[in-house]
Amino acid sequence: MIQVRFSHLDYNVADLQKAMRFYDPLMAYLGFQKETCQPTWCLYGNQRFKLCLVECEDIYKWEGFHRKRPGLNHLAFQVEKKEEVNQVHSFLLQKNIPILYGGPGQFHNETEYYAVFFEDPFRLKLEVVYSPGYL
Structure with missing residues (x-):
């Protein structure tokens, strides 16, 4: 049987700059380093897990997120x-x-x-x- 661990999570956001203003200090406080940042995505990692914020395409931004809908809670x-x-x-x-x-x-x-x-x-x-x- 193979053994796996959680590698990363890509989290689509409507506004990457707004997301980074929130996540930069939070992730640093939790021991994550900002590994790579591009115009449409930013990757944080801590040797065990990576979180990638990805700005979604404009056509999907209007729908918004709600944790009670099917998908990520x-x-x-x-x-x-x-x-x-x-x-x-x-x-x-x-x-x-x-x-x-x-x-x-x-x-x-x-x-x-x-x-x-x-x-x-x-x-x-x-x-x-x-x-x-x-x-």
């Missing part, structure tokens, strides 16, 4: 210590990024799952989670 970043979730929460507050669900907390009844949720400028839900049993 949210993107979660795993941290190694529970305190790091709180540190990210403080970072988000400093950047005036609205927090969902009242702030960090335990979001699973059967396993340790401490997380903070927030949205990017296009309403994609993002999560930073500490859950040692959820690897």
Whole structure:
């Protein structure tokens, strides 16, 4: 049997510059480096995962994104210590990024799952989670 790991995610955005204003500081704070940036896309990586922001074609921009439609619901970043979730929460507050669900907390009844949720400028839900049993 082969073993794989998650390689990358291409995320189509309506406005690349707006997306980069949000993601540049967030991804740097989460330990990602901006690896390559072109006029229509930007790639962030951290040795384990890559996120590529891609500006979609004009004919698709009007539809917009909603996480409750079929497709991607949210993107979660795993941290190694529970305190790091709180540190990210403080970072988000400093950047005036609205927090969902009242702030960090335990979001699973059967396993340790401490997380903070927030949205990017296009309403994609993002999560930073500490859950040692959820690897």
